[in-house]
Amino acid sequence: MDLYHSVIGRAEELGGSSAPRRYPYDPSRAWEDTGAFELVMLRDAAFELGGGSKAAVNFTCVTTSPALVEKDEILLYGPDLGELKSDSDYVRITLLRVGDIESDDEDDTEQAFRAIQNMDFVKYRVFPKGFMIRTSSESNREQVRISKDAVRSGISFERIGDDFIRQYKQDPNVLAVKLIFITAPDADYAGAKKCARTAHDITMSLTKILEGMPTDCGSCSLKPICDEVEGMKELHFGKEKHTTE
Numbered sequence: 001m002d003l004y005h006s007v008i009g010r011a012e013e014l015g016g017s018s019a020p021r022r023y024p025y026d027p028s029r030a031w032e033d034t035g036a037f038e039l040v041m042l043r044d045a046a047f048e049l050g051g052g053s054k055a056a057v058n059f060t061c062v063t064t065s066p067a068l069v070e071k072d073e074i075l076l077y078g079p080d081l082g083e084l085k086s087d088s089d090y091v092r093i094t095l096l097r098v099g100d101i102e103s104d105d106e107d108d109t110e111q112a113f114r115a116i117q118n119m120d121f122v123k124y125r126v127f128p129k130g131f132m133i134r135t136s137s138e139s140n141r142e143q144v145r146i147s148k149d150a151v152r153s154g155i156s157f158e159r160i161g162d163d164f165i166r167q168y169k170q171d172p173n174v175l176a177v178k179l180i181f182i183t184a185p186d187a188d189y190a191g192a193k194k195c196a197r198t199a200h201d202i203t204m205s206l207t208k209i210l211e212g213m214p215t216d217c218g219s220c221s222l223k224p225i226c227d228e229v230e231g232m233k234e235l236h237f238g239k240e241k242h243t244t245e
């Protein structure tokens, strides 16, 4: 399962010149999750990630390679939540390792595909206290308003990451999660937006293939992404009888 490999390769180069801080996943340190959407009013906000004209990028990639996603961990490029004093550019990247979707077992394959379809929805089930997430899947934006109370109580990307990973790991197909947060001033935010668009297109194409879309490449609207991403056509060829003209 290497459809996303070119994007994953680029993802770790987006964070700027400094080495990332790394934290192992520890569910016992997860930031309190309220379990439902909680409004952070502007007057109670310390700052926003991706506020105003700042970058606010989010995307998710899937692999079966333990070399790319070895273990559950959180990486931070740039200042932490307690160190930021004003609105900041922001990227959150999720890299998921799943079981082998090219398995011969039909049920396993179907399940892994479903995991890919569901993965993008996890962000709608994470509600860290004082960390109000506003997303737009169309533009791959994820903007976050942080409350003053949360900053006073010691909120950090490590503890937010623990909350996210705990949610992702509720899906048994998800074997490991690498979560990357970027706030570094010298990060490549334009590159991150490009990666987000490609990852989104790959996921949309996979979803359509799974749903049994038409199989004529000549008239298929997904041809540009299939031409760009190695392995996409083979995946569809494996599922259907095809016309590749």
Ligand code: SF4
Residues within 6 Å of the ligand: 205, 209, 214, 215, 216, 217, 218, 220, 221, 222, 223, 226, 232, 233, 234, 236, 237
């Ligand atoms: S392989 Fe061809 S038909 Fe299938 S999704 Fe890609 S372009 Fe469309």
